[in-house]
Amino acid sequence: MKTFARTLFFAATLVVMLAVPLYGQNGSINNTLNIGGAFNVKDGSTTFLTLSQSDGYLGLNKSLTLPTTTDATLGVIYKDGNRFIHNYQATGTYGGNTFVGLDAGNFTLSGSYNSAFGYHSLSANTSGFGNSAFGYMSLRLNTGGNYNSVFGTSxxxxxxxxxxxxAFGYQSLSSNTTAVGNSAFGSKALQYNTQGNENSAFGYQSLSKNTTSGGNSAFGYQSLKANLGGYNSAFGYQSLKANHVGYNNSAFGLNSLGSNTDGYNNSAFGLNSLDANTTGNNNSAFGTRSLHSNTTGQSNAAFGFNTLEANTTGISNSAFGLFSLNRNTTGNYNTAIGRSAGLSITTGSNNTAVGYDAQVPNNTADNQVRIGNTNITYAGIEVAWTVTSDRRRKEEIQPLGSGLDFVSMLRPVSYTRKNDDKHRTEYGFIAQEVEQVLKDQRIQNSGMLTIDEKGFYELRYNDLLAPIVKAIQELKNENALLKKELESLRTSMASK
Structure with a gap:
């Protein structure tokens, strides 16, 4: 700084001495100063300039006046022959330019209202106006660009x-050539962008590899770092970091959609949500680790912590609630509503689980519905259930062979449920006993009885209606036969 100050004040002295005539006693300066002495420029009472022999400093007690710079010979402070400080303006322009730094600005530009601070900053500018460049080589090649603001080396x-x-930060938007409306804050943010417009990048290397795509927003360290696609929004550390050509994605949270390359129309909100997704499309994940393992699965919706966490390639699944459909991997078209609903489903498809911890009987089977968990004691509906029974939905239709014999083997019982605090009496059958009846009647593969993966039995009571009707019909036929035999017996006795 001392060397710089000495040089600057020495240059100022020369300007004053060479450009301003000294009135009064004129003459050559050829005196030798004694040790501790000083050379002064003054009138009778005021000292204007002082050169100290002891430290070489120049003291300027009045203002240094420079003319407006209209060419390389007026109002310019040089350093080692290079322009250093000037405010060049072309004749007939508004001016208002300020350039500080080696080779900052130039003497051929026609633009106005530019400010450049730093080596070669705005050094190629021609018609560009309203630009602000602060930093080594900032806006160095700008010629006709307007209203750019730059802070940072290159x-x-x-x-x-x-x-x-x-652009704010080292090499931020450093490759940009003709693109407009971009905002880059952070070292190497939007570093390779050339023609992509209206991008916003905040954070180290955010959107750093984007070249021509526009409408992206990246907030966070390395967010959308590898992006080449358009209209993506990433908020969080390394969110959408690997995105290549995927578009219309939204990621909020650390590593959300972090592995996405080609997937599009995905929304991920939460830590590690959809972070393994590569080419899956149209997924929505809301909650920490929701759809965490999804790679190519499409059109899934996960809402809640760890929902659909293990899903990899499954499609069109909907999970609402903490841990719902948590273990599903390749199952499709499943719906789970409630905490831990459908938790154990792995590869089954088109299953529906509604309510807290509602689980279908078979985790790898398809087309199952479960409402409520094993603890519920009441299920009500305002009207009677309507069950589909159209002939067109059925095949292998056969008359029922077992009626009265089957029904007579059933053991109706009364009981109370262990989970019913009120110990209310209910009526029905024991599923294991019904299973034995089915075996005795040689009835195989009956949908009346279901055993889940934990070994618990479930009984479909409406399947008992047909055997009961069949039993009534058989009783009616027997009754008619008995009536006929009785009538025959009466006729025979009357004829004797």
């Missing part, structure tokens, strides 16, 4: 015609 370094860009 920021917007390659910009030529791009306008309305803001």
């Amino acid at each position: 920021a917007l370094n390659a910009n030529t015609e791009g306008s309305d860009n803001s």
Whole structure:
């Protein structure tokens, strides 16, 4: 700083001495100063300039006045022969330019209202106006771009015609040439962007590899770092970090959609949500680790902590509630509503589980519905259930062979449920006993009885209606036969 100050004040002295005539006693300066002495420029009472022999400093007690710079010979402070400080303006322009730094600005530009601070900053500018460049080689190649704001070494370094860009940080938007409306805050943010417009990048290397795509927003360290696609939004550390050509994605949270490359129309909100997704499309994940393992699965919706966490390639699943459909991997078209609903489903498809911890009987089977968990004691509906029974939905239709014999083997019982605090009496059958009846009647593969993966039995009571009707019909036929025999017996006795 001392060397710089000495040089600056020495230059100022020369300007004053060479450009301003000294009135009064004129003459050559050829005196030798004694040790501790000083050379003064003064009138009768005021000292204007002092040169100290002891430290070589120049003291300027009045203002240094420079003319407006209209060429390389007026109002310019040089350093080692290079322009250093000037405010060049072309004749007939508004001016208002300020350039500080070796080779900052130039003497051929026609633009106005530019400010450049730093080596070669705005050094190629021609018609560009309203630009602000602060930093080594910032906006160095800009020629006609307007209203750009730059803070940082090599920021917007390659910009030529791009306008309305803001770059803050080392090499931020350094490759931008003609793109407009970009905002880059952070070292190497939007570093390789050339023609992509209206991108916003906040954080180290955010959107750093984006080249021509526009409408992206990246907030966070390395968010959308590898992006080449358009209209993506990433908020959080390394969110959408690997995105290549995927578009219309939204990621909020650390590592959300972090592995996505080609997937599009995905929304991930929460830590590690959809973070393994690569090419899956149209997924929505809301909650920490929701759809965490999904890679190519499509059109899934997960809402809640660890929902659909293990899903990899399954499609069109909907999970609402903490841990719902948590273990599903390749199952499709499943719906789970409630905490831990459908938790154990792995590869089954088109299953529906509604309510807290509602689980279908078979985790790998399809087309199952479960409402409520094993603890519920009441299920009500305002009207009677309507069950589909159209002939067109059935095949292998056969008359029922077992009626009265089957029904007579059943053991109706009364009981109370262990989970019913009120110990209310219910009526029905024991499923294991019904299983034995089915075996005795040689009835195989009956849908009346279901055993889940934990070994618990379930009984479909409506399947008992047909055997009961069949039993009534058999009783009616027997009754008719008995009536006929009785009538025959009466006739025979009357004839004797």
